Amino acid sequence: MPEATGVDADGLTVGQVSARLGVTVRALHHWDEIGLARPSLRTAAGYRLYTAGDLERLHRIVVYRELGLGLDKIGAVLNDATADVPGALRAQQAQVAERIERLKQLGAGLDRMIDAHERGLLLSAQQQAAIFGPEWNPDWPAQARDRYGHTTQWQQYAERSAARGPEEWQAVTDAVAALDRVLADAMDAGVAPGSPEANRLVERHREVFASYFPLTRQMQVCLGRRYEADPGFAAHYDGIRPGLASWFRRIVDAGARAHGIDPDTATWQ
Structure with missing residues (x-):
């Protein structure tokens, strides 16, 4: 100075x-x-x-x-x-220290947000295997980033991911697994597409899926198609119950029709 x-x-x-x-x-x-x-x-x-x-x-x-x-x-x-100049300066020093700590926390949060946008999951390969199961491929998040990193949904997913640690991801995984069991039980019980119970399950799926990013009904229709047509997704759902992937697509399509959406023309929007 x-x-x-x-x-x-x-x-x-x-x-x-x-x-x-x-x-x-x-x-x-x-x-x-x-x-x-x-x-x-x-x-x-x-x-x-x-x-x-x-x-x-x-x-x-x-x-x-x-x-x-x-x-x-x-x-x-x-x-x-x-005037107590040293006292005033000490009080200001305390405020500066608090501000520095807040900035450090903000910096750490920004680091996590950047990592989440670039990596998708802020978990080690070992943590991913423990949470998502032995069939999980730790390369999948990077592949998803390459394919969807330019989309709004990836940005929303990254923002959620940045705020989650192993315990939060375990809770998400448990919620998805619980929904899969409920869907399988409903199919076994003969729940018909378009019925009130089926429509409630469709809404529950949207709520659970919101752990990743908000899912519109049109997007859900597209996802239902993929569950049935994609070999990897179909194997997962049919491994829970044979025919579950196709049944799920049918209840999603019926739920969409109830809201004025034509499943045949629905797009990812």
Whole structure:
């Protein structure tokens, strides 16, 4: 910080002080208007001139302001000879420490968000296997990122993923597994597509799937198609109950029709 030295007997102009202390002319004018730092001299033409003493006060104002003190507090410290300057600075030091801690937490959160956007899952391969089962391929998140990373749904998924650790992901996995069992039991019980019970299951699927990203009914229709047509998905659902993938697509299609959506023309939107 520049020292308040080298001021000639005629004083310094506002522009000269601005350049010396790195303070805007507007700020100097404001401090003058509120009585925080008024120039002691004026030229015959009425221009402000700052003396060495003025510059020293301004120097202290700049330091205190950089430390985060408000202008009212700075004025109280400078104008009151009995003011507890160390106490005021210690209080500000505590606030700065709190702000630093908040910024560190924000930085850590940003790191997780960036990692989630780039990786999808913030879990080790061992954690993924323990949570998602031995059939899980730890390369799948990266493959999904390559395929869907440009989409809104991937961004929504990443934001949810950034806030989750192993316990949260275990809860999501348990909810999905529970839904799969309920769907299989409903199919075994002969629940018909379009029935109130089937429609409730369709809505439950949307709610559970929202753990990944919000799922519209049209998107759910597209997902139902994929569950039936994709060999990997079909194997998963038919491994729970033979024919479950096709039955699930039928209840989703029927639920969509009940909301005025034609399953044959539904698109991912």
